[in-house]
Amino acid sequence: MPLRLADLPRRRYGSPGNAACPGCPETMGLRYVKMALGDNVVLVIPAGCSSVIQGIRPKSGINFPILNIVFASAASAASGMSSAFEMLGQDVKVVVWAGDGGTADIGFQALSGAAERNDDIIYICVDNEAYMNTGIQRSGLTPYGAWTTTTWTGKTEPKKPLPFIVLAHNVPYVATATVGYPQDFIEKLRKAATIRGFKYIHLHAPCPVGWRFDPSLTAKIAQLAVQTGAFILFEYENGRFRLSPYSGMYRDPKRRVPLEEYLKLQGRFQTVLKDPQKLEMLRAEIDEMWRWALLLEKGMASPELKK
Amino acid sequence: MSGTAAVVEKPKTYWVAPISYPAPASSGKTGLWRTERPVIHLEKCVKCLYCWLYCPEDTILRREDDYVYVDYDYCKGCGICAAVCPTNAIDMVPEGGES
Numbered sequence: 001m002p003l004r005l006a007d008l009p010r011r012r013y014g015s016p017g018n019a020a021c022p023g024c025p026e027t028m029g030l031r032y033v034k035m036a037l038g039d040n041v042v043l044v045i046p047a048g049c050s051s052v053i054q055g056i057r058p059k060s061g062i063n064f065p066i067l068n069i070v071f072a073s074a075a076s077a078a079s080g081m082s083s084a085f086e087m088l089g090q091d092v093k094v095v096v097w098a099g100d101g102g103t104a105d106i107g108f109q110a111l112s113g114a115a116e117r118n119d120d121i122i123y124i125c126v127d128n129e130a131y132m133n134t135g136i137q138r139s140g141l142t143p144y145g146a147w148t149t150t151t152w153t154g155k156t157e158p159k160k161p162l163p164f165i166v167l168a169h170n171v172p173y174v175a176t177a178t179v180g181y182p183q184d185f186i187e188k189l190r191k192a193a194t195i196r197g198f199k200y201i202h203l204h205a206p207c208p209v210g211w212r213f214d215p216s217l218t219a220k221i222a223q224l225a226v227q228t229g230a231f232i233l234f235e236y237e238n239g240r241f242r243l244s245p246y247s248g249m250y251r252d253p254k255r256r257v258p259l260e261e262y263l264k265l266q267g268r269f270q271t272v273l274k275d276p277q278k279l280e281m282l283r284a285e286i287d288e289m290w291r292w293a294l295l296l297e298k299g300m301a302s303p304e305l306k307k
Numbered sequence: 308m309s310g311t312a313a314v315v316e317k318p319k320t321y322w323v324a325p326i327s328y329p330a331p332a333s334s335g336k337t338g339l340w341r342t343e344r345p346v347i348h349l350e351k352c353v354k355c356l357y358c359w360l361y362c363p364e365d366t367i368l369r370r371e372d373d374y375v376y377v378d379y380d381y382c383k384g385c386g387i388c389a390a391v392c393p394t395n396a397i398d399m400v401p402e403g404g405e406s
């Protein structure tokens with residue numbers, strides 16, 4: 001059932017006057033978490049921009065109860081909290097809200113452990129493709145060729161295929177989403193909330209500061225990432241893999257918007273645009289993601305393996 | 308009594324957890340950051356609510372009839388609302404000069 005915006009209650013979802021930069025995808029994404037799940041939610045946040053966005057005591061710039069915790073422990077702390085709520089008989093959703101660095105690199109062992117134990121949490125990786133809070137350092141999720149302050153001539157390794165790595169843990173639910181299509185993200189969150197066990201949602205989150213684009217373009221660039229095929233929207237549910245409608249039509253590369261349209265709006269890709277060989281490498285990274293997606297769509301995953 | 312017995316104090320609160328509560332202006336009146344101000348022309352508005360959906364700050368607000376208005380105290384002037392509006396009902400106007 002498609003979501004009608006007018007049906008969403010008129011209320012405060014975010015917390016205005018926070019410390020986020022103008023055009024921030026993280027504050028955008030947090031509003032959608034509130035729209036999807038309401039108030040019965042506790043967030044677990046490891047270090048990152050979302051720690052800073054909260055501001056300084058006694059006020060908080062994020063409209064949720066939050067446990068701030070070290071990188072290495074976000075998923076484990078959430079697992080413990082979820083068990084505690086269960087023992088108390090309280091129906092509270094425990095949601096990890098962690099950056100790409102905090103997920104793919106520093107907090108990966110805790111994520112993998114919680115997935116393996118199938119703990120009852122929703123883990124959201126908010127992927128702005130670098131360590132933004134500390135000044136735009138490259139992460140395992142920075143794409144090939146992108147400039148960061150630690151990759152001056154462009155990153156020389158491809159982006160980790162993290163959603164597929166989590167999927168390989170055979171958890172009940174894995175999805176990708178983007179701040180460019182909030183209704184899709186909200187629907188996926190709502191579905192995740194009905195499933196027991198470990199749920200992972202990978203949220204693509206273009207950052208104007210780190211990607212070097214005008215803050216008015218956050219939503220447009222997020223949509224272009226999908227339309228050019230650079231970011232694939234899908235759902236994996238109990239062993240079944242499905243491309244989401246927004247990505248389904250881009251299975252055929254000929255129907256995609258040219259990749260350059262996405263790259264040219266971002267300062268971080270300027271060297272890629274000038275170097276045909278680098279552009280080919282970036283295309284290869286994207287093709288590889290599609291290869292995974294189409295293989296899974298053909299039914300690689302065996303339903304008997306599901307938890 | 309020798310007077311040497313240690314005085315055992317009752318344990319008090321050792322530590323008060325620093326708890327913050329969601330509230331506007333955790334980083335002040337962020338409207339002051341703005342260099343451009345979104346101005347909505349309601350005669351062009353079709354109430355699609357995209358500006359309201361995409362505004363990162365929660366500073367596009369909905370009236371009872373779902374026409375929208377801006378909370379200028381906190382709007383940071385990013386321009387996303389103007390960029391997503393399908394009818395170009397929102398103009399970004401430079402701040403400063405005469406008000």
Ligand SMILES: Cc1ncc(C[n+]2csc(CCOP(=O)(O)OP(=O)(O)O)c2C)c(N)n1
Pocket residue numbers: 047048049050071098099100101102103106128130131132133134139
């Ligand atoms: C163990 C540890 N190493 C390094 C840091 C410093 N640090 C704080 S935030 C941050 C960047 C986090 O990046 P990411 O997870 O992508 O979140 P973002 O800031 O991009 O939202 C780093 C490296 C830390 N707090 N703890």
Ligand code: SF4
Pocket residue numbers: 019020021022023024025026027049053128132133207208209210
């Ligand atoms: S650096 Fe990017 S993700 Fe971090 S607060 Fe600023 S806009 Fe948001």
Ligand code: SF4
Pocket residue numbers: 023345361362363364365366367377381382383384385386387388389
């Ligand atoms: S300019 Fe940005 S912060 Fe201000 S109302 Fe528009 S989207 Fe919201």
Ligand code: SF4
Pocket residue numbers: 347351352353354355356357358359375388391392393394395396397
């Ligand atoms: S995006 Fe434009 S048309 Fe839609 S509600 Fe906002 S001002 Fe009105």
Ligand SMILES: [Mg+2]
Pocket residue numbers: 099100101126127128129130131132
């Ligand atoms: Mg990051």
